[in-house]
Amino acid sequence: MHQQIKNIAILGSTGSIGTQSLEVISANPSLFKASVLTAQANVELLIEQALAFQPDVVVIADESKYPALKEALKSTNIEVKAGMEALCEVVTQSKTDIVLTALVGFAGLKPTIAAIKAGKNIALANKETLVVAGELVTALAKENGVKILPVDSEHSAIFQCLVGEESAIEKIYLTASGGPFRGKDIAFLSEVTKQQALKHPNWVMGAKITIDSASLMNKGLEVIEAKWLFNLEANQIDVIVHPQSVIHSIIQFEDGSMKAQMGLPDMKLPIQYALTHPHRLKNDFKRFNFLDYPSLTFEQPNSKIFRNLALAFEALNKGGNMPCILNAANEVVVAEFLNEQIGFLQMSEVIETCMAKLDFVAQPSLEDYFETDKQTRIFAKELVTNI
Amino acid sequence: MHQQIKNIAILGSTGSIGTQSLEVISANPSLFKASVLTAQANVELLIEQALAFQPDVVVIADESKYPALKEALKSTNIEVKAGMEALCEVVTQSKTDIVLTALVGFAGLKPTIAAIKAGKNIALANKETLVVAGELVTALAKENGVKILPVDSEHSAIFQCLVGEESAIEKIYLTASGGPFRGKDIAFLSEVTKQQALKHPNWVMGAKITIDSASLMNKGLEVIEAKWLFNLEANQIDVIVHPQSVIHSIIQFEDGSMKAQMGLPDMKLPIQYALTHPHRLKNDFKRFNFLDYPSLTFEQPNSKIFRNLALAFEALNKGGNMPCILNAANEVVVAEFLNEQIGFLQMSEVIETCMAKLDFVAQPSLEDYFETDKQTRIFAKELVTNI
Numbered sequence: 001m002h003q004q005i006k007n008i009a010i011l012g013s014t015g016s017i018g019t020q021s022l023e024v025i026s027a028n029p030s031l032f033k034a035s036v037l038t039a040q041a042n043v044e045l046l047i048e049q050a051l052a053f054q055p056d057v058v059v060i061a062d063e064s065k066y067p068a069l070k071e072a073l074k075s076t077n078i079e080v081k082a083g084m085e086a087l088c089e090v091v092t093q094s095k096t097d098i099v100l101t102a103l104v105g106f107a108g109l110k111p112t113i114a115a116i117k118a119g120k121n122i123a124l125a126n127k128e129t130l131v132v133a134g135e136l137v138t139a140l141a142k143e144n145g146v147k148i149l150p151v152d153s154e155h156s157a158i159f160q161c162l163v164g165e166e167s168a169i170e171k172i173y174l175t176a177s178g179g180p181f182r183g184k185d186i187a188f189l190s191e192v193t194k195q196q197a198l199k200h201p202n203w204v205m206g207a208k209i210t211i212d213s214a215s216l217m218n219k220g221l222e223v224i225e226a227k228w229l230f231n232l233e234a235n236q237i238d239v240i241v242h243p244q245s246v247i248h249s250i251i252q253f254e255d256g257s258m259k260a261q262m263g264l265p266d267m268k269l270p271i272q273y274a275l276t277h278p279h280r281l282k283n284d285f286k287r288f289n290f291l292d293y294p295s296l297t298f299e300q301p302n303s304k305i306f307r308n309l310a311l312a313f314e315a316l317n318k319g320g321n322m323p324c325i326l327n328a329a330n331e332v333v334v335a336e337f338l339n340e341q342i343g344f345l346q347m348s349e350v351i352e353t354c355m356a357k358l359d360f361v362a363q364p365s366l367e368d369y370f371e372t373d374k375q376t377r378i379f380a381k382e383l384v385t386n387i
Numbered sequence: 388m389h390q391q392i393k394n395i396a397i398l399g400s401t402g403s404i405g406t407q408s409l410e411v412i413s414a415n416p417s418l419f420k421a422s423v424l425t426a427q428a429n430v431e432l433l434i435e436q437a438l439a440f441q442p443d444v445v446v447i448a449d450e451s452k453y454p455a456l457k458e459a460l461k462s463t464n465i466e467v468k469a470g471m472e473a474l475c476e477v478v479t480q481s482k483t484d485i486v487l488t489a490l491v492g493f494a495g496l497k498p499t500i501a502a503i504k505a506g507k508n509i510a511l512a513n514k515e516t517l518v519v520a521g522e523l524v525t526a527l528a529k530e531n532g533v534k535i536l537p538v539d540s541e542h543s544a545i546f547q548c549l550v551g552e553e554s555a556i557e558k559i560y561l562t563a564s565g566g567p568f569r570g571k572d573i574a575f576l577s578e579v580t581k582q583q584a585l586k587h588p589n590w591v592m593g594a595k596i597t598i599d600s601a602s603l604m605n606k607g608l609e610v611i612e613a614k615w616l617f618n619l620e621a622n623q624i625d626v627i628v629h630p631q632s633v634i635h636s637i638i639q640f641e642d643g644s645m646k647a648q649m650g651l652p653d654m655k656l657p658i659q660y661a662l663t664h665p666h667r668l669k670n671d672f673k674r675f676n677f678l679d680y681p682s683l684t685f686e687q688p689n690s691k692i693f694r695n696l697a698l699a700f701e702a703l704n705k706g707g708n709m710p711c712i713l714n715a716a717n718e719v720v721v722a723e724f725l726n727e728q729i730g731f732l733q734m735s736e737v738i739e740t741c742m743a744k745l746d747f748v749a750q751p752s753l754e755d756y757f758e759t760d761k762q763t764r765i766f767a768k769e770l771v772t773n774i
Contacts, residue, residue: 160644160646161646163550163551163552164550164551164552164665165550165551165667166665166666166667167666167667168669173677240677247647250649252674252675253667254667254668254669254670255656255659255660255663255667255668255669255670255672256650256651256656256670256672256673256674256675257547257648257649257650257656257660257667258648258649258650258675259547259548259646259647259648259649260634260646260647260648260649261644261645261646261647262637262644262645262646262647263643263644263645264643269642269643269644272642273642273644276642278551278553279553279554280552280553280554280640280641280642280644281641281642282555282641282642283641283642283643285642285643286643287639287643288639288643288645290560290627290685291685291686291687293685294684294685294686295682295683295684295685296682296683296684296685297681297682297683298677298678298680298681298682298683299678299681300678
């Protein structure tokens with residue numbers, strides 16, 4: 001069923017999704033080849049990966065790391081590049097079949113658009129691309145006959161449950177673990193540290209998404225991502241807290257029937273599915289056992305305490321550049337929280353102020369998104385400084 | 388999408404599945420017509436249904452009820468017939484698109500085979516057909532290009548989860564409510580009455596299947612049914628007790644990914660799906676709400692106490708006419724339990740003795756099944772008499 005080897009370009013190969021993608025690829029050398037590897041700044045790991053996987057090209061986004069990379073790979077045939085422009089160029093490489101976008105944040109937008117314009121199918125792990133510019137990106141994908149294959153476990157779940165179905169979607173339920181602070185009150189949250197926020201109960205992930213999970217912003221971004229991936233209205237998307245992270249999401253069809261995709265929390269499965277869709281590939285990932293999970297529980301998220309979720313719905317309903325404002329402000333506050341410059345609850349405050357104060361653009365162009373992102377970052381940083 | 392009206396022959400229209408099927412049909416008069424209605428003996432309800440739905444033909448299996456039926460419908464254009472032969476004849480009626488087999492027990496085998504031979508798609512609610520003669524029936528269906536569309540909620544769940552999937556099935560989990568006696572011990576079960584056994588916690592069903600649910604034989608029969616519907620080995624089928632009856636069953640693919648079909652316990656949904664597959668049809672059935680089910684629980688069935696489940700797996704592993712023996716003995720003991728001739732636990736004892744004592748036939752013909760069924764009933768009744 002998989003006759004030709006698929007060449008995969010991994011943007012962000014040194015991150016959590018990137019390294020797990022390489023695990024999937026190395027387990028199936030007859031099916032996949034990592035043809036392009038890129039990293040933001042982790043040159044040591046990128047060198048190690050390049051030597052192990054022998055891609056055609058590697059790119060380091062941080063140009064100051066170029067000499068070290070070039071030097072380390074000088075005795076190989078691997079082409080070595082640096083910078084954002086190189087990133088946008090390598091995704092168009094003719095032999096690439098799938099571009100797996102595992103870089104973090106708004107930085108994913110440009111190379112993803114470049115890949116779509118080059119007709120490459122996208123395995124999307126960079127949800128911010130759709131959060132910021134979902135309308136534009138999905139239109140472009142349609143125009144170029146490009147598939148957007150979700151890698152997020154929740155969206156992969158919905159995507160898997162949609163296979164073979166032609167029914168209208170009535171509703172989807174995105175499940176949320178609730179993060180490390182589920183059930184905590186405002187007093188508790190006002191005191192939490194970065195170390196506490198970085199301890200996710202079920203998933204091992206990068207720092208940015210782990211903080212987003214603790215603040216429920218990750219779920220908010222996923223709501224917006226789901227809107228664009230599955231062409232839904234905001235009122236068709238519900239979030240349900242499911243602390244065991246076993247049911248990855250649920251879809252309800254127009255006959256009322258619901259399908260859920262389940263399994264142990266392991267990102268390798270949705271990564272593999274994005275690479276093999278519509279096929280599945282036998283593997284030896286650990287299997288789920290009901291007896292290890294005698295009770296699967298569900299509760300409503302508390303968006304009065306975890307305000308980011310309400311802000312994300314607000315941005316989705318407002319449309320235009322509002323999700324872009326939400327995302328840019330969030331990227332700033334998460335970085336500042338990780339730098340211990342602001343408290344956990346202050347993150348939502350800054351985001352909310354940005355959404356209220358930045359210029360709203362109802363029908364933004366690509367340039368407008370870049371401008372909004374830039375202005376929001378400047379404003380959000382000012383707000384943080386004045387806290 | 389449904390351009391032509393589908394003519395449905397309902398075998399067993401006066402039972403629980405039959406009446407719910409008529410509800411689905413009457414809600415969608417532009418899509419479905421009940422062209423044939425048949426009943427075992429409930430002539431009053433059959434007359435009422437015939438007058439309401441104006442089928443082409445009605446059949447009463449119990450010939451003694453024929454005069455009453457004939458008299459009541461004399462001023463209509465509805466053809467009136469009686470007896471098993473008539474039942475096997477009406478399913479071949481040329482305009483029928485789907486034969487919905489909702490009659491109870493071994494009696495379903497003959498008309499189902501007649502319908503398959505006439506090339507009719509089968510909406511299968513009579514699981515005993517596949518339990519008794521699964522190999523023969525599925526081969527015949529294949530030969531005649533006939534679809535077997537499961538109506539049982541568990542099998543419909545697996546069937547729905549298989550849509551669009553080409554992956555090998557690694558495993559299925561059939562969920563079981565556990566029935567009214569879940570968690571009870573032998574001492575308790577030795578004293579239970581027919582009234583207690585008839586009170587199912589989640590599903591309103593006919594008497595035979597309700598007793599089968601209380602004894603876990605229903606799940607045992609479903610395991611054998613699943614084997615034939617989905618072409619599985621016994622070790623690929625697991626039973627998990629899920630008292631809320633919200634997850635209707637689960638499939639695990641070869642990549643470890645699992646899909647579950649969920650919803651409120653309402654047989655109208657799987658009935659409708661069998662009639663519309665591969666499409667779905669918008670309806671106003673009550674929707675599931677996670678907040679009404681904050682906890683979905685799972686536990687291992689106790690097949691030491693509920694021995695029927697172990698006996699069913701034994702019959703499945705043994706093959707040949709053993710499932711036929713199991714089923715015939717079960718039909719006898721359930722009737723005798725409902726007649727208050729034997730106790731709850733004695734049902735399994737009689738079945739086990741029948742499985743040990745009746746002649747085993749490794750490669751039974753259709754005639755062998757009828758002979759096995761007959762001999763088992765005689766022997767089981769003797770055993771009951773001597774208790």
